Amino acid sequence: MSAVRTWSPARTYLVEREALFERIRAGRELPALVAKMTALAALLSALYGFTIGLYAGGWQILYNVAKLPLLFLATFALCVLALYMLNSLAGARLSLLQTAAVVLTAILATTMLLASLAPPLGFLLLTSVRDYHFAVFLSLVVGCLVGVGGMRFAFQAAAAAHVEDAVRERCLRIMRIWLLIYGAVGLQMVWIFRPFFRQTDVFIRPLTEQGNAFESFFRLFLTVLSKLA
Numbered sequence: 001m002s003a004v005r006t007w008s009p010a011r012t013y014l015v016e017r018e019a020l021f022e023r024i025r026a027g028r029e030l031p032a033l034v035a036k037m038t039a040l041a042a043l044l045s046a047l048y049g050f051t052i053g054l055y056a057g058g059w060q061i062l063y064n065v066a067k068l069p070l071l072f073l074a075t076f077a078l079c080v081l082a083l084y085m086l087n088s089l090a091g092a093r094l095s096l097l098q099t100a101a102v103v104l105t106a107i108l109a110t111t112m113l114l115a116s117l118a119p120p121l122g123f124l125l126l127t128s129v130r131d132y133h134f135a136v137f138l139s140l141v142v143g144c145l146v147g148v149g150g151m152r153f154a155f156q157a158a159a160a161a162h163v164e165d166a167v168r169e170r171c172l173r174i175m176r177i178w179l180l181i182y183g184a185v186g187l188q189m190v191w192i193f194r195p196f197f198r199q200t201d202v203f204i205r206p207l208t209e210q211g212n213a214f215e216s217f218f219r220l221f222l223t224v225l226s227k228l229a
Helices: 002-007 009-015 017-026 030-056 060-089 096-127 132-161 165-192 213-228
Strands: none
Touching: 009 017, 009 030, 009 096, 017 030, 017 096, 017 132, 030 060, 030 096, 060 096, 060 165, 096 132, 132 165, 132 213, 165 213
């Protein structure tokens, strides 16, 4: 039992976060840390993808197992360099690997929360939620809430990673703006990788389709609201 507690990912990356933040700040064995965090985030997001894939059934289960890790890692790949460059302009001395580790703390915290919520959410989806639009809306709300939690965790990691107080304040102001960009890219990525809750012959929707995540989610909100009224 002691070994389980020692090697528990939640304990290593969330509870004992000070040790994780110190490792990022010191730059100790960062390639191994980034690789472990990426692999764990992919595994946890695949677990959540499997859970919501059960709602649709069929090939969508396997599609979602592949889609969710790709969604998170693609968002990471698109946004990490921007944060590194902005921090560099602000005078930060963090390397690209340190910046990547900070961003991965957000993804890892988010996927851990999603994996922990997978059993109760899967139970509700399979036993009580029959309406497709409400299933999508419920999952979206859960995703946004845990996403905010992940962003707050990354903000703590960034605050701990910067040594100089003046540089830290500048970089944290920049990161607040960057987190908005990161969240917007993540939402758009969800829209691109849809559908998740119905069977389909295509892995993702064609990129030539008109519209965006914000229009789609607003229409979804109105649809769910009209059904509840």
